[in-house]
Amino acid sequence: MGPLTSKKDDWLRRWGRNAEPLITWAVMGLGMLVRAMSASMARRFAWLIGDFIHHVVGLRRELVCRNISLTFPEKSDEDVRRIATAVYRNIATTFIDVLRFPLIRKVEDVEALVDIDVSPFWRGTDNGRTGAVVISGHYGNWELMATAFGMKAKPMTIIVKELSNKALDRAMNHFRTMNGNGVVYQAQAPREGMRLLNEGGVLAILADQSDPGASAYGEFLGRRATMFHGAAFFALRAKVPLFVGMCRHIDGGRYRVEMQEIETSDLKFCNEDIQTLSIRYTNVLEEYIYRWPEEWFWLHNRWKNA
Incomplete structure (x- = not known):
């Protein structure tokens, strides 16, 4: 056999x-x-x-x-x-x-699709002068949120998982970057992410999936799960603000993006505070999923590594 x-x-x-x-x-x-x-x-x-x-x-x-x-x-x-x-x-x-991203050619095109208030980002980054970490989840239209933010606020570099289909991977990254954003693969993210933040860039991370390499655990939606610490590590190590942005459907085929800064002024770069910050932004993700569960990517087995 x-x-x-x-x-x-x-x-x-x-x-x-x-x-x-x-x-x-x-x-x-x-x-x-x-x-x-x-x-x-x-x-x-x-x-x-x-x-x-x-x-x-x-x-x-x-x-x-x-x-x-x-x-x-x-x-x-x-x-x-x-x-x-x-x-x-x-x-x-x-x-x-x-x-349909190629149909988005100017700011007016994205405004016709997305309501987004980027004022929390401007307030928290001295009008974009400092670097920042922006996290979200596989929620609503997370890809469109990145495009809208990049065109309305500041281009961001998105940490992405490389697809096994190389041609499709290149095509998807073309869609993601056609309006000014950049991408970096997970393997290069630790080095490139820190360099970007130190140079005043914006690093975007999806922080809602299971992390097979995680060594810390907590609760996610009421069940034991791995804790995603990457965003907290970057923000505290680079001493930059961290924002959660969530995109959800509203009437008429449009979307609304809501952003909020997560408090970090009381934290320093250490394992305990990385854990604390991870819990803070995870709680925000949970709030949205509990309120609008149909928006989340339930096809992923978030609890498989717990």
Whole structure:
């Protein structure tokens, strides 16, 4: 059985590598299609995709419903299913919106999509003169939030996970950077992130997923989970302010981005205070998820490494 299994695994890996160009071309073709649609039509199309993935494909459907049920034990099965449906629709909408990024060419274009108040950032950074860490989660349209912030406030460098499909990875990073933002891969983030902050740049981090390399644990949405300390490490080490930005859907296919500075003046760069700051911004993420659960990426198993 050993050699047969090995040959099968090798075939699957080769098939996956050979399929990468096809997947990339399909995504790029989809992008051309949705950019030819009106905004309302693209949104309805995204909902159809979300419903198909949820109800027909069933991608991680049991995991999503279990995560929601454990976080909200007071909700009925019907409520859980309703939230799950909205989750898949929102994820599909986020993806379609990213493919429509080439339609965002000037500030007025992003203002037509996003309500964002960047005044907390200006106040906390001496009108942008200092560096800053901005954290968020896989919530609402986090990709559009980064574009809106970069165009309305100051370009940011986003820490991203490199995709195994290199062509698709390059395409996604092109969308992310076409309006002035930059990206840095996780492996280079410790060095490049500190350099950026010391030079007055803005470093963006998504701080809501499981960290397999974490050595600290706490609670996230009422369950034991790994604690993401990276954002706290950067902010306290570089002595720069830290902000949480959360993007959520509002009426008419628009989004609202709300930003708040997290208190750091009472903290110094040490393990205990890194833990304290991590809890502070994690609490903000939790507040949004509890209030608008349909906006979060429940497909990720946040508690798998606990």
